Amino acid sequence: MAEILPFKAVRPAKAKAGLVVSRSYQDYSKAEIAAQLESNPYSFLHIINPEYDLQEKNVGGNRFKMIKERYLQYKEDGTFIKDEEPFYYVYKIETPQDSCCGIIAAASARDYENNIIKKHEDTIAHREILFKEYLQVVGFNAEPVLLTFQDNKIIERVISETLNTATENEFTTADGEKHSLWKISNPEVAESLRSEFANIGSLYIADGHHRCASSALLAKESRAKNPEHTGKEPYNYFLSYIISEKDLKIDGFSRLISDLNSHSKEEFLFLLKKNFSIKNYEEKIFVPAEKHQFSMYLDGQYYSLQLKKTGVRASDSRSQLDAVILHENILKPILGIQDLRNDKRISYFPGTDDNVEIKRQVDSGKFAVGFAMLPPGIAEIKQIAEENLTMPPKSTYIEPKLRSGLTIYEF
Known part of the structure; x- marks a missing residue:
């Protein structure tokens, strides 16, 4: 009580x-x-x-x-x-x-x-x-x-x-x-x-x-x-x-990464295909519409990323969060981002207009790639709390x- x-x-x-x-x-x-x-x-x-x-x-x-x-x-x-x-x-x-x-x-x-x-x-x-x-x-x-x-x-x-x-x-x-x-x-x-x-x-x-x-x-x-x-x-x-x-x-936070971890654009896209179905929307903004779906802006073009069954998944509530899936499938293994709190190569942008901000930041040359995703719902947040788990940093903008x-x- x-x-x-x-x-x-x-x-x-x-x-x-x-x-x-x-x-x-x-x-x-x-x-x-x-x-x-x-x-x-x-x-x-x-x-x-x-x-x-x-x-x-x-x-x-x-x-x-x-x-x-x-x-x-x-x-x-x-x-x-x-x-x-x-x-x-x-x-x-x-x-x-x-x-x-x-x-x-x-x-x-x-x-x-x-x-x-x-x-x-x-x-x-x-x-x-x-x-x-x-x-x-x-x-x-x-x-x-x-x-x-x-x-x-x-x-x-x-x-x-x-x-x-x-x-x-x-x-x-x-x-x-x-x-x-x-x-x-x-x-x-x-x-x-x-x-x-x-x-x-x-x-x-x-x-x-x-x-x-x-x-x-x-x-x-x-x-x-x-x-x-x-x-x-x-x-x-x-x-x-x-x-x-x-x-x-x-709302959620977008992720902006300063470099591709020594990968070329072609190498990076090839590595993504292991766990994601990729569609190039070119200059048309793509906005995620469901869980496990991500928007990516790279080299002047928008992409949709849909997690495949081969992607890293687990049974607890935290592992099903899109912020965790992004980290475990892309940020950590491909881009080398281990510490989400302290790595200076990653930045976060809050709010609902994150695709516009991602484009502006990447086009400026300050960042190489940006990702956006749907935020977790209140039911997910409560379930994380009930299981005594915690979300990655910058998972929600409330x-x-x-x-x-x-x-x-x-x-």
């Missing part, structure tokens, strides 16, 4: 919410960050770039302390206000294309440790440790982990009824996204929500594996250091945005991508 609790959120003052909230830091280019910092004095980016005004480059623990100091300044001057009571929050994101709506709450680090909150991706140890140290110093979560659950009528009814009440925050960003936030202030409704989450067998991490793992690591260390630990301390939980599976949008600074969890 999952423990999902209300919490006292620190939130931007209503009039400033649209100015404060930012996309995830990694989503900005250096030029975009500079423009935001120059033009918007309220942006959350000022908190995580405290050295901007000082024109200094501070790293490590000292920089983390500066982040905390800037955050406390935002609270002191009224840019951020902390709710006096713990609440669940309903959060809706609307784009010109679609929308999603879910619950912002505190999820249990113990549930992550006990595999009630299930992962489908590996994390990198040094990134876990770095972010754990960051959390230890700054004392807050500002960007939720995205969790998902199987469609639930009771939770959906609570969300639907809450949408008919007055919003706490509502604003539209420059890219056309509308963001709306509600508090669930009725204690009986809040208790029914807590109880229903407790009845859910499992939650699944859709996005934020490193944030989740780092929060769990912090909780474990904090427990060990606290002789009066009760399990209810704020460090036992982390900020989460919990949505129904139907609201997830799952939306919604969440904003930083709308609700902050302090510990």
Whole structure:
């Protein structure tokens, strides 16, 4: 049973919410960050770039302390206000294309440790440790982990009824996204929500594996250091945005390889024929339409690759993933890509227009060949998690991508 609790959120003052909230830091280019910092004095980016005004480059623990100091300044001057009571929050994101709506709450680090909150991706140890140290110093979560659950009528009814009440925050960003936030202030409704989450067998991490793992690591260390630990301390939980599976949008990542591993184009195509049926579409874009089918762009031409029965397959769920099939049949044996995380010869591009980006990158000469495939579905992701397996890096690009600074969890 999952423990999902209300919490006292620190939130931007209503009039400033649209100015404060930012996309995830990694989503900005250096030029975009500079423009935001120059033009918007309220942006959350000022908190995580405290050295901007000082024109200094501070790293490590000292920089983390500066982040905390800037955050406390935002609270002191009224840019951020902390709710006096713990609440669940309903959060809706609307784009010109679609929308999603879910619950912002505190999820249990113990549930992550006990595999009630299930992962489908590996994390990198040094990134876990770095972010754990960051959390230890700054004392807050500002960007939720995205969790998902199987469609639930009771939770959906609570969300639907809450949408008919007055919003706490509502604003539209420059890219056309509308963001709306509600508090669930009725204690009986809040208790029914807590109880229903407790009845859910499992939650699944859709996005934020490193944030989740780092929060769990912090909780474990904090427990060990606290002789009066009760399990209810704020460090036992982390900020989460919990949505129904139907609201997830799952795209894939293309793979771009810088060279053909000393093979000529003709040799490379010949080697592919062992495990794939190949069709040349010349300059016509080919988009994969089914599993075990791949699009390849090479030397100005598109190809379809269909896995033959002779291709490398196995019985477990991970081995049936197209990202694994691509690696085991092409990237590793032919192109010599062993380490998908660290080999500098491979790059990844997310999103739905990956065939256009593949063509642009290969035509530029930066890469020799590019591959695209269908992303895994939610059923595949859940099955991987249930079997305690993990996907290769960059197997999924999952939306919604969440904003930083709308609700902050302090510990």
